[in-house]
Amino acid sequence: MTATTLRPAARGARAGGGLAGAGTLLKMWLRRDRVMMPAWIYGLTALVASTVYSFKNGYDSPASLEGFARGIDRNPSMRAMYGPVLNDHTAAGVSAWRVGATGAALTAVMCVLLVVRHTRAEEETGRLELVGAAAVGRRAPLTAALATAVTAAATAASLAAIVMIVFGLPAAGSVAFGLSWLGTGLVFAGVAAVTAQLAETSRLANGLAFAVLGAAYLVRGVADAGSAHWVSWLSPIGWAQRVRPHADEQWAVLLLPLLAFAVLAAVAHALAGRRDLGAGILAPSPGPARAAPSLRGPLALAWRLQRGTLLGWSAAFLVYGLAIGSVADGVGDLVNGSDAVLDDIRKMGGQQDVADAFLATAMGLMALFASAYAVQGVLRMRAEESGGRLEPVLATAVGRTRWALAGLAVTVAGTVALLAVTGLAIGLVHGARSHDLAGQVPRQLGAALVQLPAVWVIAAVTALIFGALPRAASAGWGVLAACLLLGQVGPLLKLPQAAMDASPFTHTPKLPGGGFAIAPVAGLTAVAIAVAAAALLAFRRRDIG
Known part of the structure; x- marks a missing residue:
């Protein structure tokens, strides 16, 4: 029966050669x-x-x-x-x-x-x-x-x-x-x-x-x-x-x-x-017969799966931070010929000081890139499920919620590391060029870390899609793309504020240079936690695979 079934397929493949189908x-x-x-x-x-x-x-x-x-x-x-x-x-x-x-x-x-x-x-x-x-x-x-x-x-x-x-x-x-x-x-x-x-x-x-x-x-x-x-x-x-x-x-x-x-x-x-x-x-080298103590747990497994990716992203964030810090002092001279461009930078950055507005805009852009890492980290969990590697893990003493929490924890920690690297790099270079190293390092680090709650909202929304509609998990990229367009193009096109408010990055304090308010930071963090909890509940109730 098998030979009869496969023979027509083989004839079709020969008829079309190696490119058949x-x-x-x-x-x-x-x-x-x-x-x-x-x-x-x-x-x-x-x-x-x-x-x-x-x-x-x-x-x-x-x-x-x-x-x-x-x-x-x-x-x-x-x-x-x-x-x-x-x-x-x-x-x-x-x-x-x-x-x-x-x-x-x-x-x-x-x-x-x-x-x-x-x-x-x-x-x-x-x-x-x-x-x-x-x-x-x-x-x-x-x-x-x-x-x-x-x-x-x-x-x-x-x-x-x-x-x-x-x-x-x-x-x-x-x-x-x-x-x-x-x-x-x-x-x-x-x-x-x-x-x-x-x-x-x-x-x-x-x-x-x-x-x-x-x-x-x-x-x-x-x-x-x-x-x-x-x-x-x-x-x-x-x-x-x-x-x-x-x-x-x-x-x-x-x-x-x-x-x-x-x-x-x-x-x-x-x-x-x-x-x-x-x-x-x-050919990959064979691993040890037994896992090391550092790999005996879902958190260690999640870290093992994401550490290479995080290292690559960290290198890119470091290079970008060094570059942004080196040009921050001279941004006013670069656009000195255009009042309109200066106004656009101020609108996107939220301050009148051009250097601070430029740095605030750069921080917002890096927050979007950190969100891309977060989406990728959440989708890594979907890849483990669709690849059939999740079921053997859940067949052990590891529960669904514990496994998902481990993946989210490593992703969240990765976003903290990425934005911290950016803030430190910008602060060190900008502080050295402006002869204010002691003041600029904590200032730029704080401006980078204040972006985290908005990043966590994107990660939580992606996790909710993964938990409720796993086949549509890649829609997390669409959510991020919409926020990117609203944040980067919205101020230039003068979109209504109601449309701009759909992005969590709109509510982030515009630092450095702007005023810090705890309410939006706390609100975004609460939203991220609530959505993540809903994601875990949805994942716990649905079928695997």
Whole structure:
């Protein structure tokens, strides 16, 4: 009976070759990503729209834009973060500078997550083995995963170009800008395809790909901050800048990411044919027969699962904090040519002092990033459940509530660590530059930690979705994306206060520089605790798996 059932599938696979079923898998995975993919694309499009709108309305003359750009180019920290301004007298050139490298990196992150999700993660959960039992070729899942990532990157790049054109920016430069994002997405989709073959777990595959992305961004930053600008040719993020959108476009550079994608995809397919399903090229070392005393408990297990991720996030927060602290003193000079931009910074930061308003805005942004870590930490619990690893744990003396509390506790502690690292880094650098080290360190640390209750609300809401509707747990990213748009775009678009109040970050005291009030901090903390309690109750009552 088994032979009769499998024989038609084998004939179908031979008929279509190694790519049989790739189209069907692509349709299925696009449907599966109907929440995650639009959220990423919408966020990237909104980033472009808000940036172009800000520069077009914030500077009334080419001279003011040129003064701003010269201030950027004199600051090595700003060049390391965003790159040099290639066209310093138009809103198009400055907008391309502001979101070029950042948007390219975010597009790369999106592509890495999509490729690993539909390759290594599918193998890890055992679903790909079931799919492979049908009329599906050996290379079809990897091909469909790459096609999914390319579709997402192409859509984001197209919308970014369209938004620029709608705002009146030159069409050629707008198309080049979108293609620079697409090229970066292609490269890191290929990188993720390779790491998915090397690693045996999705966590390691993502970690390896993000390590390559971090190294690429670091190489570009070092090249732009120093005098050896040729080094940026070694970075795919540098290739995106070398396209020079809105600044004498260099179309031939786009051949580099295309070639890199072709080579990486070929390598990934070759590796896929040389390994067993479920195994990686890099075989993991066997662990000890018995767990160490430090691992005998749900809290230790949760820490073990999240410690690598937390370390990577901490390094990123440290670098960002050092960069923000180094430019805080000179932010007034950077935007001296535009009263409108100064007003926008004050509105978003909540104070009249430009440096404090800038730092308060930066703290709010880092709180959003800390919330991203919190969402990821909560979704790690969902991954343990969907991967079938939770049921064996609950079969021991560990109860549901204890297990969930351990995961939430490690996530909450991680958010505290991330924001503390940010506050200390900003305080040390800003204090050293302003000759007020003793005053700025506790001031900036407090400004960072006051963001925690709003972060905990996002984590609790995600936990509630996981507890009540586990299949929709990824909607936590949508909640975070809505708060991001309200906080970053709302003040610029002058949205009504009722809409702004929907975000917990609206109620956070605007520190440093603003007045501290205990009521909103206590209120947000109480909301987070109540929602987390509801999440635990919902998780305790529903079925597992």
